[in-house]
Amino acid sequence: MYPNLLMKRARLTPNRIALRFQEKEWTFAQLYNDALEFAEKLHAKNIQPGMRIAVLASSSPELVFVLHGCMQLGCELVMLNERLTEEELSYQLNDSNSDFLLVDSHEKRNLEFVKKFSFGDVQAGKRNVFEIENEWSKNRTITIMYTSGTTGNPKGVRQSLENHVMSATGSALNLGVQPNDCWLCTMPLFHISGFSILMRSVLYGMTVNLHTKFDAEQAIKEILNGFVTQMSVVAVTLERIITVLEEKNLTFPSSFQTMLVGGGPVPLNYLERAIERNIPVLQTYGMTETSSQTTTLSSEDAIRKLGSAGKPLFFAEVRIDGKDKIGEICIKGPHVTKGYIGAAESKNPLVDGWLHTGDVGYIDEEGYLYVVDRRSDLMISGGENIYPAEVEQALVKHSAVKEAGVVGRQHDKWGQVPVAFVVLKDKVSEEELKEFMKNVIAPYKQPVDYYFVDQLPRNASNKLLRRELLKYLNEN
Amino acid sequence: MYPNLLMKRARLTPNRIALRFQEKEWTFAQLYNDALEFAEKLHAKNIQPGMRIAVLASSSPELVFVLHGCMQLGCELVMLNERLTEEELSYQLNDSNSDFLLVDSHEKRNLEFVKKFSFGDVQAGKRNVFEIENEWSKNRTITIMYTSGTTGNPKGVRQSLENHVMSATGSALNLGVQPNDCWLCTMPLFHISGFSILMRSVLYGMTVNLHTKFDAEQAIKEILNGFVTQMSVVAVTLERIITVLEEKNLTFPSSFQTMLVGGGPVPLNYLERAIERNIPVLQTYGMTETSSQTTTLSSEDAIRKLGSAGKPLFFAEVRIDGKDKIGEICIKGPHVTKGYIGAAESKNPLVDGWLHTGDVGYIDEEGYLYVVDRRSDLMISGGENIYPAEVEQALVKHSAVKEAGVVGRQHDKWGQVPVAFVVLKDKVSEEELKEFMKNVIAPYKQPVDYYFVDQLPRNASNKLLRRELLKYLNEN
Incomplete structure (x- = not known):
């Protein structure tokens, strides 16, 4: 209890x-x-x-x-x-x-x-x-957040009280806690990145400075006034903050202690520019299934280990599965979900107690995790996860579409944006498809470009080979 | 795990x-x-x-x-x-x-x-x-520490891994944690006050500055050099530090954050003088059975609630049993011992999940605990617990002693010192008894004075009435 x-x-x-x-x-x-x-x-x-x-x-x-x-x-x-x-x-x-x-x-x-x-x-x-x-009760379900996977249908991830408490405790033992802490929350509360700030707040006795949406100018103003001590960002919002600081030739005050950067890969260039602006960036690796952070850099390693997502927090364990140094990132600990609800309830996300993330990474000789690539069936656009299978399922709902394959194209601002490869059975224009998709899936998931092709690359067991589509994209 | x-x-x-x-x-x-x-x-x-x-x-x-x-x-x-x-x-x-x-x-x-x-x-x-x-395993026994009770025989208290971890976590959420924390440990490591510093150290990544024994001059020197951020003391050691500071007209630097004062009652006068010297005193109430702190003042209440032992730490609960406002202090939480080992193994220290401490106190309208009196069968001398029954048992081992009753006399420096009331069956001098006791119990437990009496005050069921002895002491 x-x-x-x-x-x-x-x-x-x-x-x-x-x-x-x-x-x-x-x-x-x-x-x-x-x-x-x-x-x-x-x-x-x-x-x-x-x-x-x-x-x-x-x-x-x-x-x-x-x-x-x-x-x-x-x-x-x-x-x-x-x-x-x-x-x-x-x-x-x-x-x-x-x-x-x-x-x-x-x-x-x-x-x-x-x-x-x-x-x-x-x-x-x-x-x-x-x-x-x-x-x-420790096992009580506090929150359910949906996240998709290879099947296309989003699955409801159960986050228990113990998950949230142990996540917040592990974070405290890494980042520290002080009575005057104040976390600036511009992340949506329906995401674990935002909700976990609320949980830390009640455990630590910490102020949450809440913004309805991210606004770089407003965030900077609050940090410069000295009240805010922590903030969570994703790559795209970090970059906007840096750009404004650069334009105005400003740096952050020493009262600001932690800029937690998560939600996908962060270009090394952003991290270096952040340090120039006295932004104490600490990269983290977390997900819905782990109720926020699993690994986070500590402040003493912030510069020496730039680019790493840090070490597993006190109560967390990470191992790399596979034959090579680089392999699948697997996670264990009291912050890991006990399972799904709804249609996916019978699926156990753990194998022998370990969460197999599908993400790819390695651990260096000092124990620091480097995330090389998020799972091949996941793209991250401005911190939001997009599962290709989900977008493909939406596309084939159109009567003219026979098959679809979706992959992420690199994008300077958003990290990745989805593009679609479509095999038609009837004639339809790109504009018609775009219009159709508006009602089916969220704007950030909608393909920005469509390629009409005769067939999709598949392996012997007919599995779509998205890597082949990526290759095609990079060559053209 | x-x-x-x-x-x-x-x-x-x-x-x-x-x-x-x-x-x-x-x-x-x-x-x-x-x-x-x-x-x-x-x-x-x-x-x-x-x-x-x-x-x-x-x-x-x-x-x-x-x-x-x-x-x-x-x-x-x-x-x-x-x-x-x-x-x-x-x-x-x-x-x-x-x-x-x-x-x-x-x-x-x-x-x-x-x-x-x-x-x-x-x-x-x-x-x-x-x-x-x-x-x-959470339930693994890390330490066993002996503490006496009404029976006279010390009982081995089992402190599990969970006890230690939850104690350290609760303390962190109250006092805060920072990467440069350094706790000065002059308390014996065989006491929970000292051992708990070692546990906090590994959980927090905190430096322990270890002294073999308490030395006010040395402690002050370490604090003035700015490395030490926390220290645990009992009333008598706090007073010695204050006195040295007063003699040298010194105050503590702001780098020093917490002077945790436990191990029995602390005269209000000490607390007030401490504040004059910029010592951030926080009173705490803890014991062997709770693997260190149960309640502790928070820094924001240190002055306003001077004299209180604070509120229960995050994972702890305290209630007062009895009909009046003042009653027996009862404690619940993951930091409370699961039980004893050895001869006392079958005794359950908990009643319906609550540890009945025998200590007397009240909770004010804002939720702050005030410890009015430690259990009537316990005296505290310089932070060490002395159980009268244990001293009485030692006395009756002498062939000339028929019965003995031991109570604590107030003492300016040590808080309390034991004095003995003895009924003889054969002639023996006070000096002989003192000499005998040296081999039987620890020096700090040995009575400083002996009263030879004809009989001891007992109730109908022949239970020794130590309160009557106390009255006699106060009147003479």
Whole structure:
């Protein structure tokens, strides 16, 4: 058992600032009160402990109250990605067997779901008290986040309380913790990169400085004013921050301690330019299945080991599978998911206790991990994961498309962007396909270019050879 | 499972300073190597994983290697208190069923024990490799420390790996952790106050600055040079530090962050004088059964809540039992012992999961614990626990003594000192009794005064009423 995290934190340091958003601040005592109020209002809508609640919203203080409110009520959170299409969202709602859907007032899509409330609907209702739990089971599901794979259908990854607590603890033992810590959160809360900041906040008694979306100028301003001590970024957002600093000839103050860079490969050039601007960049390697960081550089190695994703955090283990030095990255530890929910529930993500990531890397003689390539069936565009199989499945839904193959093309700003190879059975234009795809998958997943081909490269067992498509792309 | 703590730490930060003693320093890599060497030499002496090893030694770097060596070999450590008599030590050696006894070269007593080695014996031997465990079971016994109770016979308290890890983690979430932390250890390593510093060190990657014994001048010198960031003291050692600072008109530098004051009540006057000298005192309430701290003040409350022992650390719970506001302090959490070994093995220290401490206190409206009185059958003298029943048992071993009652008299320097009430069956002088006691119990436990009385106050069921003796003491 662990203590009820927010209740405990509110008792320990009620007057510390928990949340800062624009000009407003909430202490931990206020956050706990607001979360409880929301929980009681949810309860009045007949939402019961143990239910699964899907949440679709932009980052805002209200979303933070909602997430903590659901946790206080003992519900499991299905974290929906705002950028998905209705079709994609419907799949996740059904697959997760969600009992209710909560949406914020920005949500304009008319998602069909029987038990749906806006945050405003809930706030306007009455309160209904329930018995607050002082202790929470370690194995309790806190969050469910969907991530795709080779099959194309996204799978709901279960993140337990122990996963989140051990992730935050391991991070603390590497990055350190201080009473005046303040983490700038511009990452979406529906991603583990954002949600894990909320969890660290209650465990450490740390302020979360929340932005609805990433804005380089705004982020820099907050860091320069000296309040912010940590921030999480992906390659593309790091680059924008560096560029603004370079343009204005500014450097970061020493009050800023950690720029955690994750979510895919980071060009060495960015890291070097960051150091020029006194940005203490620490590369990390994490994923939904590991509730955030598995390996992270420590500050003393930041420069000497530039380009490495660091060593496994205290409670984590990493090994490389395969015959050569470079092989598949496998992960073990109390931060690794216990499994999936929904259609993928019977699939065990672990083999003998190890998560086989499909990512490729090596460990140097000093124990530092280098991620050479993310899994061949994954591309990362601006920090968002895109699974080719998912885009291919979307394409073949069009009646004119016979087969499709999708790969990532290198892109200076986004890292990678998807392009499609299509075999047609009927005539259709590129424009028509693009229009069709808009309703099927999220904008960031839509192919930027289409190649119409007679056939796709396949191996003897008819498996699509995406590497051949990549070769073709690089040669043309 | 947790990782093998020292192995993991040596892999994470091999070049950080783990231990500093006088002018010498050891990195974590060196500490791990030295511990492994000692473990292999122990193994060559036929010491096997799972065995119980009693250790009797003063604080020294060698003792640190020995303790870590035993842990690497998978042995359980019985931590013997140097200040005990041969008779007391023999009891603990037998009760714990220790397989081997290790003593340092300072140990002049000729303790009879079949399987006894000096550290030098082991160091001089050859090495015998064994299979090092990468992971350690949470429930593994790391240490056994003896503490007495109402029965008079000391009981061996089992401190598991989980106890130590969760204690260190809870402390980190309260005090913070930084890569340049350095804890000055002048407490004996056979006490939980000292041993817990070693455990924090490997978890945090923190330097331990080790002193063989407390010396106020030396401690102040180390703190003024700016390396030391934390220190643990008891009331009497805190007072000596304050006095020296006052005499020299010195204050502590801001690099020094935490003076953890535990081991019994602390006069408010000490705390106030400490603040005058810029000593960031944080009172704590801990004990052997809770593997160090249960409650500790946080830095932001240090002055406002002077006199309180703070709030329960993140993973700990405290409640007050009884009908009134003031009652028995009860403790729950993953840092609480799972039980005793030896003669007391069948006694469960927990009732419904709660440790009933016998100590008396209250929790104020803001959740801060105030320890009003340690258990009535316990006195604390210079940070050492003395159980009256144990001293009484020692007294009645003298052929002239019929009955004895022991209570603590208030003492300006030591907090309390024991005094004895004795009913004689034959004639004996106070001097003879004092001489006799020297061989039976440790010096700090020996009564400073003797009252010869005709009978002892007892209740209907013949239970000794120590409170009546206390009253008599206070009136005379």
